[in-house]
Amino acid sequence: MKKAKCIVDKDYIIGEVEPKLYGSFIEHLGRSVYSGIYEPSHPTADEHGFRQDVLELVRDLSVPIIRYPGGNFVSGYTWTDGIGPVEDRPKRLDYAWLSIESNKIGIDEFMDWCKKVGTEPMAAVNLGTGTPQDAGYMIEYCNHSSGTYWSDLRIKNGHKDPHNIKVWCLGNEMDGPWQTCGLSAEDYGKKAREAAKIMKWIDPSIELVACGSSSPWMATYPEWDRVVLEHTYEHIDYISLHRYYENEGSIENFLASFADMNDFIKTVAATADYVKAKVRSKKTMKLSFDEWNVWYIKKQIRFPWMEAPPILEDQYSLLDALVFGGMLCTLLNNCDRVRMACLAQLVNVIAPIFTEKGGRVLKQTIYYPFQQVSMYGRGTALKTLTSSETFETTLYGNVPFVQTAATYNENDGSITVFALQCDVQEDAEFSIDLRSFGNVKMVEHLIMDGPDLFAKNTFEAPETVIPRKVAVDEANDGNIFKTTLSKLSWNVYRFAKR
Template identity: 65%
Template sequence: MKRVTYFADKNYKIGQVDPKLFGSFIEHLGRAVYTGIYEPGHPTADEDGFRKDVMDLVKELNVPIVRYPGGNFLSGYDWTDGIGPIENRPRRLDLAWRTTEPNEVGIDEFMKWANKLNIEPMLAVNLGTGTPKEAGFFVEYCNHPGNTYWSDLRIQNGHKDPYNVKVWCLGNEMDGPWQIGQLSAEDYGKKARETAKIMKWVDPTIELVACGSSSAEMPTFPEWDRVVLEHLYEHVDYISCHRYYENLGDTNDFLGSFADMDNFIKTIASTADYVQAKYRSKKKMYISFDEWNVWYQKKVELKDWEVAPPILEDIYSLLDSLVFGGLMCTLLQHVDRVKMASLAQLVNVIAPIFTQKGGPAIKQAIFYPFYQVSNYGRGEVLNTLIEAPKLATNRHGDIPLVQSSTTYNAEDNTLSIFALNCSEDEDLVLDAQFRSFGSVQVIEHVVMDGTDLNAVNNFANPDNVKPRNVDVSNKSGDHIEITLPRMSWNMIRLQCTSN
């Protein structure tokens, strides 16, 4: 078997993991909200109509922050449609997805759901059809304690205490021609700057996310990001980026998606650093990777103006979960700049959780790598040194056969290694050295692999694709050999027994 040399040292660090790296996204799109998180009358629904089976799975994923309410939906959405008595709320045409929005769930319901799960909200303001003034009113409704029109309206609606929402997005994908109210970088920069001023005048403690490029394929990338940041650099805390990956028929190219994500992040970071240098700013601009996933962007024919039709309901395979794991490693490798990320999305719409209306909720294949990294990838990311054979790809050039990241959690003195073996033909031996940690003991080695890369989970067979445990008895010392099966995603957890 080929060998991969793997060296981790506690003094070689990339940075601390911000828990917000494991965020997700709920948009008023398809069945993400209705029959996703919210389904009154469902056997598991609580007193507020939220599906408890879905909440249990969200808790398992340990998601700390969720972006809401969109997405493309955002740019035509009036947040005031979703407040007050539900029976008085208007039904609206959603032009983004050509559906009907009943507005049964709005900001107050979303905040109630988030509070049940101890999830921080990441709210977004409409900069398509919306105005800077309306964005300020939204912040006032959510965060001002009282004695003003909008804060008193929140109290009247049954929510005495302010929500104190800290993270706000200034629109969504405003560079896209598909976006309601698309703007040039210059026009967006001006509008977002004035919006940011008003929002921070209402609440100076909030953090703001500027709209970055919606894709590396946009002809304006990364010029859009440069122009936007030149308008907003001292007014915002993050620049957003979005990136999705699809299997176009070449397995090696698909597995190498992590290399594309790596280059994408570096390009955005260097663009932000250019603006910092131009303005001689002392502030470092961080990245909010607030949409990412594997997404098969195929068109589905649906009737116009339905309520919660099945849009973008990708069913994920074992191969998708391997690629997904590689992407998660890349996010970890950039924790010095990527402080927040939102897996798009959380339920039903290109999501790790999939529900049946009136029926069960199941875990998709991508649920497992997200669960593993979210729960065990906390602490500090180490700058591991890896020597691995190369894999030739058409799209990304030569990439390492192994994509990996390592985290060290000082609280429980554990190490977590996450590793993707891209080899279709053979197992690889990971020759891992931990000399600065002294002796280590392998706690567990969990593998996702199988003979059928197209295998999926469904309601008839919800556990068809899931991890398996490997025997790790008698694996200890400062030098450990671990076999990574061919075409596999691996999590190896180690207890440091001496230093």
């Protein structure tokens, strides 16, 4: 049996975990909004038309921030189409997803939904077809108290108090040739800078996210990030990262996604630090990993010019959940720089929550690791010193077969260790060394594994892939724990100080 060892020391601190690390994303794309969060005819719909069965599952994820309304959608979106009396709102062609947008939901309704969930929005402004002035009007509508055309229009539309949206994205993936009115790095950097100036003049308390490269596979990467940051460094607070992974035939490559994700983060951080030195800034740029997930991009089918078409509706397997858990560990292990992240997306579209129109709601396999890390990955992230053998990949070289992350919550004295076991052949003996914490005991071991890597949850069998509890010896205490990592498994170990 293979062996692996993980040492967690309370003094080896990465950083405090910002709750916004567990954000998500709702775009006007497919059924994310319509028959996702909003379906007035649904049996559980509330007085505003929001599905309460979906609300309940979103609340259980404790998602602190949700990006809206896009995504590619935002680059051709006129935000004023989504305000005022619903019956007067225009239907528009959505260039991004070749769909028809009804505009029944806009920024006011989304804010109402956020309050029901107990979350905050990360609003995106259109820097494709839109202008810096349009961005200024939108933030004036949302955040200015009263006494101007746009703020008084919000009041007229039924929202007396400002929305006070504190995080804003300056467009989306503007280096992408698929983007409506994409721009060069120079042109986007200048446009984003001018939008940022207007927006912060209106509300100096906001934080702004500039577009980084759309993907490390882009020819613009990472030069795009450098150029954009040189134009915007003192006007923004975050640079964005987007990255998706899919199984393209090699399970080993797919499982090692966490290693590539880590390299991506380190490269963008290094690029930002170069610009910091070049512009003589005292500020360290934060990273917003505001799109990440498993996404089978090559399998997507489009339904041109439909309202809320069923597109990008990936059905996730146990294997996908394992890879997903590894990426969550990478985010935690870089939480000193990645201060905000958004799982893309939340409902129906490449999402942990999936609905039937007019019917049931389902937790996909990836729902569970996201919920676990959101719940237990709070407090202080600690550097795990993990030693294990490696496995070979054709894309990323040799990668450790155990990926770990750990958090310590000083308020209740709890310690959590997350572990992904990537070996496809055999279980592994796993030692967790917590000597720096004194006398502790293991209180819970949760695991996701199974004989069928491609098993999925369905409406007919919704609990095919769920976490299970492994019995722990309640009398067992000390500070070094021997346990077993089953092959191809996602594990959550929880400890309490005595």
